[in-house]
Amino acid sequence: MAVIDKALGLVFGDGRNVLRDTVEVFRQNAENTAARDAAALEQAMVQFAAEFNVAPVGRFDRIMNGVNRLPRPALALGTLGLFVAAMVNPVWFASRMQGVALVPEPLWWLLGAVVSFYFGARHQVKTQEFQRSIARTIAQTPAVMRHIEHLNVLQTDEGQLEAENTIPVVSTVAPGETDNAALDDWRKAAA
Structure with missing residues (x-):
């Protein structure tokens, strides 16, 4: 047991993860990066909110806005x-x-x-x-070009023939039943 503890202590260190610390030298910690990005985004949003926080507009401000127009x-x-x-x-x-x-x-x-x-x-x-x-x-x-091409296909004779020859799929399952036999059995047992 002591040999295993020494081997794990050598790889992972004493209370530290030596492997993780070594990898972080070459690659950023994704969790820490995400936390920093979230903090930066939050600060930016707070700044934007402060910029658009409109103080009560007084008579002078309304007059100056009118003069500017x-x-x-x-x-x-x-x-x-x-x-x-x-x-x-x-x-x-x-x-x-x-x-x-x-x-x-x-x-x-x-x-x-x-x-x-x-x-x-x-x-x-x-x-x-x-x-x-x-x-x-x-x-x-x-996207508009794809829609136009799709409409052109539908407008051609071939598209009309395909639309006419398409048979809608009608379910042969009785109302209240499904194609899943196990689910039907479970519903019958529960009822």
Whole structure:
């Protein structure tokens, strides 16, 4: 017995698993890796939850959200208003455009930069969303192609003949019985 204890102690160590410790030098412990991954995922989820934890929105926040939504409709409606004004009162419109002609060029550049950054950032976000939707659609292409091929087979004469020649399988087993004789015997004995 002592020889066996010494041999096992040599392989597995004193209270430690020498074999396991040696293997872990060359290969990660899957259980410990899974625990680390779960902890990292939990921390990420806590961080995401903190980012999306919306504090009560006050009056100031609602007003600022409304102000942030104004530039695009204001520019669009203002431009349409200029067209209407040019048709309704051309003299008034011409006098206003003469005032616009007096705006110095650096101010136009500044206005162009502000509008470009505002609409450029929005355009970039919308473009990225559009690209993601295209990627999702393209990812569905193989499944759609399989469905189309299946429908084409069903639509051909051969597919129609196969569908007509198919005989539905009707069970010959009486109601309350199964194809399993042992199960039927057990149900009879239990009843």
